[in-house]
Amino acid sequence: MDTMFDIGVAFFFGAILGSFLNVCICRIPRGESILFPRSHCVSCGRLLSPAELIPIASYLLQRGRCRGCGADVSWQYPLVEGFTGLAFAALSAFYGGLSLDWAAASVLAAFLIVIAGIDIEHKIIPNILLLAALPFIALWLGWKVSGTGGDVHLILNSLLGAVFGAAMLFAVFWFSNGGLGLGDVKFAFVFGLMLGWPGALWALTLAALIGSIAGIAGMVAGKWTRKTEVPFGPFLAIGYFAVFLLLDSRWSEIIRRFLE
Numbered sequence: 001m002d003t004m005f006d007i008g009v010a011f012f013f014g015a016i017l018g019s020f021l022n023v024c025i026c027r028i029p030r031g032e033s034i035l036f037p038r039s040h041c042v043s044c045g046r047l048l049s050p051a052e053l054i055p056i057a058s059y060l061l062q063r064g065r066c067r068g069c070g071a072d073v074s075w076q077y078p079l080v081e082g083f084t085g086l087a088f089a090a091l092s093a094f095y096g097g098l099s100l101d102w103a104a105a106s107v108l109a110a111f112l113i114v115i116a117g118i119d120i121e122h123k124i125i126p127n128i129l130l131l132a133a134l135p136f137i138a139l140w141l142g143w144k145v146s147g148t149g150g151d152v153h154l155i156l157n158s159l160l161g162a163v164f165g166a167a168m169l170f171a172v173f174w175f176s177n178g179g180l181g182l183g184d185v186k187f188a189f190v191f192g193l194m195l196g197w198p199g200a201l202w203a204l205t206l207a208a209l210i211g212s213i214a215g216i217a218g219m220v221a222g223k224w225t226r227k228t229e230v231p232f233g234p235f236l237a238i239g240y241f242a243v244f245l246l247l248d249s250r251w252s253e254i255i256r257r258f259l260e
């Protein structure tokens, strides 16, 4: 029962944070502050009331329109809120409650959601986001290293994963003439630190695989052509996050419990 409670709390927390992630996705690429001014309608500029800040529910109650000017509110808002809520809830189920492991994975997920969202909308991965993720990843790494009694191999392995991913994508960047951006290269370095070697290799393979499938699907559906500039960031985010979870030692226990 405790776990159910935690999953519920994780969902609400995720949905509320998701509303902040929306602000980040909208404002960071424009170089605006993510704290001021307060949330407002992008059409009429009216400040939102507390009731209008309630994630998902406010969008549904207002039928996707601004209460002041009636302008359509982008469906990106409830989508990001709902997705972040579900992600946080699923992670709390995976980690068996609101633990430090859950918090670390949730922060990672939040960063990746913002990066993927901005890359989809603006085709860039802002340096400021990668820089903001670095201290968090350093903290996480320090925590993991202290858990092993100070094994420095973990740090070397982590650096290897970062350099490998960045080198691979830099090679693609170099030879593909803009098929990939330097933002992707920097992404692979920063988040490769969390995966190490060979995790970074698996993550890149998975990202390339999902990206290719999506690309073929997009062309078959007639939505994309060979010339369409499809951002790679969202696929990197999925690949790196999936491998981060897959590398978790909890799987052996989850499978054991499932088989019993």
Ligand SMILES: [Zn+2]
Pocket: 041, 042, 043, 044, 045, 046, 066, 067, 068, 069, 070, 071
């Ligand atoms: Zn308005």
